[in-house]
Amino acid sequence: MSAPVLEAWNISKRFGSEYAVRGVSLTVEAGTAVCILGPSGSGKTTFIRCLNHLEEPDEGYVFIEGEPLGFTRRGDVFQQVSRRELPRQRRKLGMVFQQFNLFDHMTALENVTEAPCKVLRRPKAEAHAAGMALLERVGLADRAHHYPRELSGGQQQRVAIARALAMEPRLLLCDEPTSALDPEMVHEVLQVLGSLVAEGMTMVTVTHEVGFAREVAERFVFMEGGVVVEEGDARNLTTTGVTEERTRSFLAKVL
Amino acid sequence: MRRNVGTKVLGVLAAALLAFFIQGIARNSAVQWRVVGSYLFSGPILTGVLRTLLITAVAIVIAIVLGVLLANMRLSRNRVLQAVNGIYVWFFRSIPLLVLLIIAYNFSLLYAHLSLGVPFGPAFVSFTTTHVFTALTAAIITFGLQQAAYTSEVIRAAIMSVPPGQVEAAETLGMTYWGAMRRIVLPQAARVALPPVANETINLCKSTALVAFISVPDLLYSVQEVYSANFKVLPLLVVATIWYTVIVSVMSLAQWWLERSMRIDRRVATIAVTAEVLR
Numbered sequence: 001m002s003a004p005v006l007e008a009w010n011i012s013k014r015f016g017s018e019y020a021v022r023g024v025s026l027t028v029e030a031g032t033a034v035c036i037l038g039p040s041g042s043g044k045t046t047f048i049r050c051l052n053h054l055e056e057p058d059e060g061y062v063f064i065e066g067e068p069l070g071f072t073r074r075g076d077v078f079q080q081v082s083r084r085e086l087p088r089q090r091r092k093l094g095m096v097f098q099q100f101n102l103f104d105h106m107t108a109l110e111n112v113t114e115a116p117c118k119v120l121r122r123p124k125a126e127a128h129a130a131g132m133a134l135l136e137r138v139g140l141a142d143r144a145h146h147y148p149r150e151l152s153g154g155q156q157q158r159v160a161i162a163r164a165l166a167m168e169p170r171l172l173l174c175d176e177p178t179s180a181l182d183p184e185m186v187h188e189v190l191q192v193l194g195s196l197v198a199e200g201m202t203m204v205t206v207t208h209e210v211g212f213a214r215e216v217a218e219r220f221v222f223m224e225g226g227v228v229v230e231e232g233d234a235r236n237l238t239t240t241g242v243t244e245e246r247t248r249s250f251l252a253k254v255l
Numbered sequence: 256m257r258r259n260v261g262t263k264v265l266g267v268l269a270a271a272l273l274a275f276f277i278q279g280i281a282r283n284s285a286v287q288w289r290v291v292g293s294y295l296f297s298g299p300i301l302t303g304v305l306r307t308l309l310i311t312a313v314a315i316v317i318a319i320v321l322g323v324l325l326a327n328m329r330l331s332r333n334r335v336l337q338a339v340n341g342i343y344v345w346f347f348r349s350i351p352l353l354v355l356l357i358i359a360y361n362f363s364l365l366y367a368h369l370s371l372g373v374p375f376g377p378a379f380v381s382f383t384t385t386h387v388f389t390a391l392t393a394a395i396i397t398f399g400l401q402q403a404a405y406t407s408e409v410i411r412a413a414i415m416s417v418p419p420g421q422v423e424a425a426e427t428l429g430m431t432y433w434g435a436m437r438r439i440v441l442p443q444a445a446r447v448a449l450p451p452v453a454n455e456t457i458n459l460c461k462s463t464a465l466v467a468f469i470s471v472p473d474l475l476y477s478v479q480e481v482y483s484a485n486f487k488v489l490p491l492l493v494v495a496t497i498w499y500t501v502i503v504s505v506m507s508l509a510q511w512w513l514e515r516s517m518r519i520d521r522r523v524a525t526i527a528v529t530a531e532v533l534r
Contacts, residue, residue, distance in 0.1 A: 054423055084431060091429035101420035105442050115428035118438060167428055
């Protein structure tokens with residue numbers, strides 16, 4: 001049996017003496033989607049940022065297809081990798097941010113083709129064609145030559161998804177992908193993410209959209225105070241379906 | 256209404272004063288405009304102008320490249336790099352430019368020979384300092400190194416103005432630190448840094464007149480050489496003044512043009528208009 005796409009072991013992260021995340025583990029098999037829910041300040045964003053070492057965990061390891069992120073394995077010894085090696089390992093993980101973080105000085109298409117051209121050294125024409133196909137995929141081929149500031153929030157987020165997909169990641173991390181959007185734009189972004197999962201994309205999403213989690217994800221993880229309170233089948237995400245009282249009271253507030 | 260009348264009166268008065276002043280210089284016989292005209296485009300003067308431009312251009316390029324490095328040292332989490340940057344900026348901001356210039360000119364007193372080789376080991380090539388380190392190179396290096404201390408702070412501020420999310424996005428796409436710096440951060444920082452850096456370039460250009468102290472034949476020194484021979488001091492200083500004014504004006508124009516072409520919304524507007532026309 002092949003290794004899971006992602007395996008996080010006992011991840012902890014401190015800011016000062018405060019634990020933001022304490023001993024969280026997560027396994028994600030290929031082709032599955034996991035949603036992380038929880039009140040603000042529960043450590044879910046810090047945790048997802050630990051998964052690609054945007055925050056370096058103080059304790060614990062992240063394995064991508066069996067390979068420890070940030071380390072090389074020499075027998076039983078883990079050796080920290082150089083600053084050049086980490087970017088190479090990270091390519092397997094795409095990320096979509098709450099604030100989109102599109103490159104402001106580049107058009108939508110340039111945003112999508114930048115990394116394939118400069119990191120993977122793909123020929124320009126090839127990257128261009130692939131980029132257009134991806135923009136088509138998220139329904140924005142007609143906005144290819146627009147700059148981020150000319151696009152709505154929903155459109156920017158869809159470009160950001162296309163940009164992450166351009167690196168052909170094994171796993172897509174989404175950190176509250178719809179939290180910065182106006183309500184009428186939430187749907188278009190969730191629809192794109194949902195169709196990706198339907199096509200077999202492996203995904204970890206931090207979200208407040210319980211309906212989306214129930215519909216699209218296989219599993220949910222509920223975090224509070226930096227620890228996992230409950231995890232289970234995403235279809236059970238109702239006030240009667242969950243077992244923990246804290247999960248139930250959270251769902252009662254957001255549903 | 257009343258304020259409007261007041262400003263108009265002031266405007267007319269200012270214009271009259273300016274006209275009076277210009278007329279006063281233009282008709283002053285001591286200026287000897289004919290002499291000014293005959294030297295304005297003469298060989299030695301033009302060579303001097305070119306040399307002033309050369310020193311300015313090479314020095315500002317050194318300052319920007321070194322400034323980017325120094326800014327990154329300062330922004331690094333490595334304490335040693337931060338300290339090296341701190342000492343550099345402190346040192347070069349502490350010494351008057353003229354003092355530094357004269358020290359550089361006498362660099363051979365400090366080190367008579369320069370060698371390229373293994374530290375404390377054998378040397379591959381060795382030069383006599385005075386051969387490599389001419390007055391001109393001494394000047395260029397001095398201005399470049401000192402300007403870098405100031406420019407690095409401007410560049411640091413500009414880099415900090417780029418939202419951290421931009422670097423994070425680049426990192427998640429597999430870019431290295433310097434890859435992200437070059438492709439994502441610096442192009443956006445450049446828009447912020449351009450006005451102050453242009454300002455510094457103009458300032459630097461005028462400061463290069465100090466090289467006259469170490470006999471580098473720049474614009475001012477060339478003018479001095481001519482008037483020390485023919486004693487037409489004032490007309491030749493007017494020649495220098497005219498050239499410095501022209502150089503700075505061209506630089507200001509270049510700055511205006513660069514700033515305009517860097518404004519993204521403007522570029523977008525142009526593209527949109529072109530698209531409309533083509534349709």
